[in-house]
Each structure stands twice: as structure tokens, then as C-alpha cells.
Amino acid sequence: MLLSRIWQELTDLLYPPRCLLCLAPPRLLRDSFCEGCQQALFVDPFPACPRCAATVGPYSQVSHGCRECRSRSLGFDAAMRLGVYEEQLAWAVLRMKHAANEWLAELLGERWAELHRSRFLSLGVDALVPVPLHWRRRLQRGYNPSAALAWGLGRLLHVPCWYHVLKRIRPTKDQKVFNSFTERVNNVKGAFWANSVVRGKHLLLVDDVMTTAATASEAAKALKKAGAFRVTVAVLARTGR
Numbered sequence: 620m621l622l623s624r625i626w627q628e629l630t631d632l633l634y635p636p637r638c639l640l641c642l643a644p645p646r647l648l649r650d651s652f653c654e655g656c657q658q659a660l661f662v663d664p665f666p667a668c669p670r671c672a673a674t675v676g677p678y679s680q681v682s683h684g685c686r687e688c689r690s691r692s693l694g695f696d697a698a699m700r701l702g703v704y705e706e707q708l709a710w711a712v713l714r715m716k717h718a719a720n721e722w723l724a725e726l727l728g729e730r731w732a733e734l735h736r737s738r739f740l741s742l743g744v745d746a747l748v749p750v751p752l753h754w755r756r757r758l759q760r761g762y763n764p765s766a767a768l769a770w771g772l773g774r775l776l777h778v779p780c781w782y783h784v785l786k787r788i789r790p791t792k793d794q795k796v797f798n799s800f801t802e803r804v805n806n807v808k809g810a811f812w813a814n815s816v817v818r819g820k821h822l823l824l825v826d827d828v829m830t831t832a833a834t835a836s837e838a839a840k841a842l843k844k845a846g847a848f849r850v851t852v853a854v855l856a857r858t859g860r
């Protein structure tokens with residue numbers, strides 16, 4: 620015990636801990652992120668729409684959605700986010716695109732669950748379902764960041780993670796090619812299929828980034844078609860302010 624402490628202190632001295640995102644020294648030796656990154660990653664200063672997770676004004680009426688989503692038909696029932704897709708959260712998402720950084724997606728999932736545990740548990744979901752990649756895209760990438768995020772969330776929340784109940788049954792173009800919600804919906808229309816084991820369940824659909832909500836909406840529609848009772852979306856980073 621004493622030896623391992625001495626060894627730990629020696630390694631800290633030789634290799635001082637660094638923030639896993641920006642390499643600045645953390646406040647406490649055991650922290651994974653520096654104070655600035657910790658704040659930027661895990662504290663969302665803006666109110667968000669409970670239906671689509673877009674940023675809304677502090678006094679906006681959002682009981683039926685916000686200005687952005689009110690007129691849209693969405694496949695899911697509610698949405699929550701860790702934060703806005705900018706600065707540290709955007710860097711983290713970009714780094715998560717590389718398979719070598721799978722650990723970062725898992726770690727962010729764990730910290731997200733740890734810091735927002737009561738909010739997650741109050742949902743009372745039966746299982747987590749990551750938004751899947753088409754197998755060809757997954758092969759190119761080496762892994763699915765949303766699945767790694769869901770793994771981290773599930774591990775800390777003690778909620779099962781169902782990796783194979785939702786599939787992408789056809790490849791789609793990158794959503795970045797399209798701007799509007801309608802174009803994006805058309806691009807992913809019929810791209811998902813879900814297994815009927817989801818029947819009657821409340822699922823938390825996990826994704827890394829949400830821009831217009833078209834992909835999550837189509838994925839949720841497939842889960843509903845297979846009998847899911849309710850689908851809530853948890854997205855790490857939501858674009859737009």
C-alpha cells in the first residue's frame with residue numbers, strides 16, 4: 620500500500636498529470652480534465668428545448684417544443700443534451716471520430732452519467748440504444764462513438780445497453796451534404812430497422828451529435844414501429860445556439 624503510494628507520487632512527479640483534452644494541468648492530480656475543460660464540457664449554461672434539445676431563450680414557451688421543432692414531426696418523445704456543439708465539446712466530438720480515442724467517448728459517457736445521474740435516473744428508461752452506423756461506415760471508422768458513449772453511460776447508471784436491437788439497413792450519404800431538415804429526413808428515410816424486443820420499453824437513444832434531429836427522429840421511428848413505448852434522445856452535443 621505504502622509502496623504503491625510512493626510509486627504513484629513518483630510517477631506524478633516525473634509525468635505530471637495533464638488535462639486529457641487541452642493538456643493544461645488539472646486542479647487536482649486525479650482529475651481527468653483541467654478546470655476550464657471540466658466546466659465547458661459538463662456545465663450547460665443555456666436552457667434547452669425538452670423536445671429537441673435546441674438552445675432556447677430563458678423565457679421561451681417550450682411545453683409544445685421550441686420555434687425550431689414545433690412544426691416538425693419527430694419520431695422521439697423528448698431530448699436532452701450534455702451541451703452545445705462548440706469549443707471543448709466540439710473538440711471532444713472531433714477527437715472521438717478516431718478509433719484511437721474510443722476511451723474518450725467512454726470516459727465522457729461515464730462523467731456525463733456521474734454528473735447528471737439524477738436527471739438520467741428520473742427518466743426511468745429500460746435500456747440504452749446507441750444510434751448505429753452502417754456496417755461499412757463502422758468498418759471504416761473502426762468503432763461507433765455513440766456505442767462507446769452509451770457504454771460509459773450504461774456502466775455508471777447500471778442500465779443495460781442494447782447494441783444490436785437497432786440497425787442501419789442501408790448506407791446513407793453524409794448528412795453534412797444536406798442543409799434542411801426535410802432533405803436530411805429523406806436521406807435517412809427507411810435506413811433503420813429495430814428488433815421487436817423493444818416492445819413496450821422506454822429507450823434512451825444515444826448519439827454523439829445532433830444537428831437537425833433528422834437522424835435521431837428516423838431511428839426513433841424504427842424503434843416505435845417495432846413497438847417501443849417511448850423514446851428519449853440523449854445527445855452529447857447539440858449544434859446551434
Ligand SMILES: [Zn+2]
Nearest residue numbers: 638641653656
Ligand atoms: Zn483542459
Ligand SMILES: [Zn+2]
Nearest residue numbers: 668671685688
Ligand atoms: Zn425544440
